[in-house]
Amino acid sequence: MSQGELPATSYALLGLLSFGQELTGYEVKQWADATLRFYWVAPAMSQVYSDLGRLAERGLVTARDEEGAGRTVRRYRITDQGLARLRAWLVEPVDDFPVLKHPVALKLLLGHVTGAAAARDLLDRYADALDAQRANLQKVRDGLGDDATFAYPALVAEWGLAYYASEGAIAARLRDRLES
Amino acid sequence: MSQGELPATSYALLGLLSFGQELTGYEVKQWADATLRFYWVAPAMSQVYSDLGRLAERGLVTARDEEGAGRTVRRYRITDQGLARLRAWLVEPVDDFPVLKHPVALKLLLGHVTGAAAARDLLDRYADALDAQRANLQKVRDGLGDDATFAYPALVAEWGLAYYASEGAIAARLRDRLES
DNA sequence: ACAGCCATGTAACTCGTTACATGATTAC
DNA sequence: GTAATCATGTAACGAGTTACATGGCTGT
Numbered sequence: 221m222s223q224g225e226l227p228a229t230s231y232a233l234l235g236l237l238s239f240g241q242e243l244t245g246y247e248v249k250q251w252a253d254a255t256l257r258f259y260w261v262a263p264a265m266s267q268v269y270s271d272l273g274r275l276a277e278r279g280l281v282t283a284r285d286e287e288g289a290g291r292t293v294r295r296y297r298i299t300d301q302g303l304a305r306l307r308a309w310l311v312e313p314v315d316d317f318p319v320l321k322h323p324v325a326l327k328l329l330l331g332h333v334t335g336a337a338a339a340r341d342l343l344d345r346y347a348d349a350l351d352a353q354r355a356n357l358q359k360v361r362d363g364l365g366d367d368a369t370f371a372y373p374a375l376v377a378e379w380g381l382a383y384y385a386s387e388g389a390i391a392a393r394l395r396d397r398l399e400s
Numbered sequence: 401m402s403q404g405e406l407p408a409t410s411y412a413l414l415g416l417l418s419f420g421q422e423l424t425g426y427e428v429k430q431w432a433d434a435t436l437r438f439y440w441v442a443p444a445m446s447q448v449y450s451d452l453g454r455l456a457e458r459g460l461v462t463a464r465d466e467e468g469a470g471r472t473v474r475r476y477r478i479t480d481q482g483l484a485r486l487r488a489w490l491v492e493p494v495d496d497f498p499v500l501k502h503p504v505a506l507k508l509l510l511g512h513v514t515g516a517a518a519a520r521d522l523l524d525r526y527a528d529a530l531d532a533q534r535a536n537l538q539k540v541r542d543g544l545g546d547d548a549t550f551a552y553p554a555l556v557a558e559w560g561l562a563y564y565a566s567e568g569a570i571a572a573r574l575r576d577r578l579e580s
Numbered sequence: 581a582c583a584g585c586c587a588t589g590t591a592a593c594t595c596g597t598t599a600c601a602t603g604a605t606t607a608c
Numbered sequence: 609g610t611a612a613t614c615a616t617g618t619a620a621c622g623a624g625t626t627a628c629a630t631g632g633c634t635g636t
Contacts, residue, residue, distance in 0.1 A: 259505035
């Protein structure tokens with residue numbers, strides 16, 4: 221039990237459980253959609269369940285079947301071992317530099333194929349998408365409040381907001397340079 | 401032939417060939433490492449070869465075996481059909497918002513597990529990595545020159561440089577907020 | 581002679597996705 | 609009653625990775 225390395229996404233899910241609550245797979249997915257999505261990925265529902273199963277196998281979380289009128293739901297809680305394992309991973313030096321899969325930059329890179337008008341269009345639509353994304357993240361940040369419990373998630377949300385703001389400014393500048 | 405959708409990475413490789421040269425798989429990989437790496441991914445050598453093979457099967461590139469004293473190298477060139485297909489993909493509205501896999505943000509999000517000192521450390525090391533990455537991209541940008549041929553790649557490289565600058569500033573600000 | 585780069589691929593595997601399948605509870 | 613949401617999984621597949629295998633060319 222507990223042998224073998226885990227993919228980062230598993231640690232991310234384990235991390236969601238490190239805030240102390242006992243969550244169902246469904247709830248873990250919702251938290252992932254609300255927070256992890258902006259800095260990591262939003263794992264598919266099916267992956268959440270299978271990853272939680274693996275974490276349980278290794279004793280990093282416990283699975284408890286909770287009887288509720290008619291329906292039984294399975295709640296997961298992080299174990300001491302899981303917390304220790306998570307801490308060890310967190311303090312490990314980060315080997316991977318952030319990977320950006322940026323379809324807009326990729327398409328702009330090939331602007332010579334489509335011409336300046338298409339490139340401007342691309343950046344315009346990106347600016348709209350950025351606004352929408354930023355609005356979503358702003359709601360998440362507001363939802364986190366100013367309590368100490370979620371101080372770090374709030375910090376990271378603000379990082380994301382600053383990133384979107386900067387990205388919007390850069391995109392606007394690039395668009396202007398294509399205007400000529 | 402030419403049936404079926406292609407993954408974005410295949411279009412990215414096809415895009416590298418859209419600049420007109422006839423390249424070997426090895427050279428495509430080098431271009432990918434130099435440019436695509438910053439905004440998309442650096443595909444493994446083995447993937448470059450298998451993707452080029454698939455593009456050839458579909459008539460989007462031609463493969464020509466070039467005899468050279470003893471050794472034969474295979475050079476790929478984009479076809480008219482390939483260029484048309486690439487153009488169609490480029491003008492398609494971008495459905496995917498950029499995906500950021502940001503291990504530093506992910507670990508910072510879980511700062512409550514390790515404490516403020518570890519979080520500061522994390523951001524310090526990230527700042528160093530950012531500097532290194534920015535220096536690499538600066539070399540790429542300089543190598544692209546100011547010729548019209550690589551105007552779009554140069555534009556995107558400058559986007560990347562601005563992004564790294566902004567990221568460094570944000571990380572420094574966050575670090576200061578953890579100082580107290 | 582030897583190291584390092586150029587060059588090309590195959591095989592096994594992992595991560596993560598979509599599609600499929602099922603059913604209970606809640607709000608209107 | 610019926611639609612949306614809560615809840616839990618399995619199966620098939622795809623994209624991309626690492627490990628393995630091979631060999632020529634180039635500079636010292």
